[in-house]
Amino acid sequence: MRCAVYTRKSTEEGLAQEFNSLDAQRESAEAYILSQREAGWILLPERYDDGGYTGANLERPALRRLLTDIEARRIDCVLVYKVDRLSRSLLDFARLTGEFDKRGVSFCFGHATIQHHHIHGSADTQHNAILRPVRARNRGGADTGQDGGGAIHRRTAPATRSNLPPAGSICTPPPSVDRATHHSPSPAEAFSRKNS
Numbered sequence: 001m002r003c004a005v006y007t008r009k010s011t012e013e014g015l016a017q018e019f020n021s022l023d024a025q026r027e028s029a030e031a032y033i034l035s036q037r038e039a040g041w042i043l044l045p046e047r048y049d050d051g052g053y054t055g056a057n058l059e060r061p062a063l064r065r066l067l068t069d070i071e072a073r074r075i076d077c078v079l080v081y082k083v084d085r086l087s088r089s090l091l092d093f094a095r096l097t098g099e100f101d102k103r104g105v106s107f108c109f110g111h112a113t114i115q116h117h118h119i120h121g122s123a124d125t126q127h128n129a130i131l132r133p134v135r136a137r138n139r140g141g142a143d144t145g146q147d148g149g150g151a152i153h154r155r156t157a158p159a160t161r162s163n164l165p166p167a168g169s170i171c172t173p174p175p176s177v178d179r180a181t182h183h184s185p186s187p188a189e190a191f192s193r194k195n196s
Contacts, residue, residue, distance in 0.1 A: 001041045001076040001106070004048055005029040006066055008085045012052035022049045025081035028110070032079065044075065055088035058096075067096075070103050077106040085109075 007025040014020050026049070033043045046069065048062040058064075069075050078100065080086050086109070087093040100107050 003033045003077045004044050004075045006048045008050040015051045029079040079108040083109045
């Protein structure tokens with residue numbers, strides 16, 4: 001599976017640093033791709049980094065290149081650190097993932113898991129967990145530092161060819177942590193911690 005990593009930061013603040021937010025986002029996605037190497041996942045060398053561009057619209061040079069490469073069938077999976085890195089607009093998010101679906105491209109991010117059919121209609125708990133951060137960001141402005149919620153989920157078994165996400169699906173990369181010692185909370189645990 002040919003994997004592209006898309007990164008974005010709304011402001012140019014800190015981008016001149018040797019290791020910045022875009023690098024951190026990419027490193028997290030690269031770690032996940034590496035963890036899926038045995039399942040055939042490979043990182044594409046092209047960088048799709050939009051530093052200093054808002055997620056409120058689609059006028060971003062790296063995003064345009066990404067979409068061009070998707071249309072040319074050079075990409076099988078797009079990974080982002082958080083869903084709002086792709087878009088802060090629910091309408092644009094639906095349009096983009098619709099384009100991914102048409103081209104058979106999977107979409108992975110770090111905060112929740114859904115399938116495409118959830119995006120286009122049926123509201124369920126996971127759908128709301130994904131869209132809540134986007135809605136919160138839309139209400140609160142760009143990069144306020146306030147997370148809109150949603151539990152982090154991770155795979156419990158290593159990916160194999162038989163359990164790879166189907167084309168057009170949205171998958172969840174686990175956080176880049178030592179899986180042997182880290183315990184990700186269940187959705188119920190995350191909910192109780194958030195509300196305590």
